[in-house]
Amino acid sequence: MQDTTLTSPVSPAKTSSPGWIKPVLAAVVIAAIGFGGYVSLAKRPVAPNVGFVTIQGEKITPDSLRGKVVMVNFWATSCTTCVAEMPQMVDTYNKFKPQGMEFVAVAMSYDPPNYVVNYAETRHLPFKVALDTDGSAAKAYGDVAMTPTTFVIGKDGKILKRYLGKPDFDELHKLLATSLKS
Known part of the structure; x- marks a missing residue:
């Protein structure tokens, strides 16, 4: 039986992303979470005007x-x-x-x-x-x-x-x- 495993001709060192991507990605995720929190707080319903x-x-x-x-x-x-x-x-x-x-x-x-x-x-x-x-x-x-x-x-x-x-x-x-x- 023939081996059908796919291998990449590119070495692992060449597939890693530049060092700046992870911090930028982290900042984007944190900003999105913060914005989501702000939106959820801004949309909190007002309590009914009930006595x-x-x-x-x-x-x-x-x-x-x-x-x-x-x-x-x-x-x-x-x-x-x-x-x-x-x-x-x-x-x-x-x-x-x-x-x-x-x-x-x-x-x-x-x-x-x-x-x-x-x-x-x-x-x-x-x-x-x-x-x-x-x-x-x-x-x-x-x-x-x-x-x-x-x-x-x-x-x-x-x-x-x-x-x-x-x-x-x-x-x-x-x-x-x-x-x-x-």
Whole structure:
């Protein structure tokens, strides 16, 4: 049988590229990544102009949240992941509240108000707990259906991150620390 392997008559020394190509290529890649990051940050959606009513009847207006880093957590008392993550949400709130973070836990429209009130009171939730009785807040935030869904909103009113399910709390804490410093 005949050997059909292709070989190149050019020696390896002659096929290597000039020394300037790798640094230029690296610079182009870095610039492209930087530009992509800029474009993604520039295109961050603005948080909906939605207010909330807490279980105590307090109205939270969009104006009262402007200029602050805000977490909006859609949850339900019937959601096992929501209930399991709530102690970490409390810890997150307690850690970042002194630096100016606001937190609104928004109970889904299907969650009975008396269950929400009971849960919030018996667990001594330190942040604002709101009822979304007509589902308008969930709809405004992109038809939230899965719980938990958490939004981190920057001081500029733009959504920094949306977490579906339980967040990676180390990542969340880094995001909050950075956002609160800016």
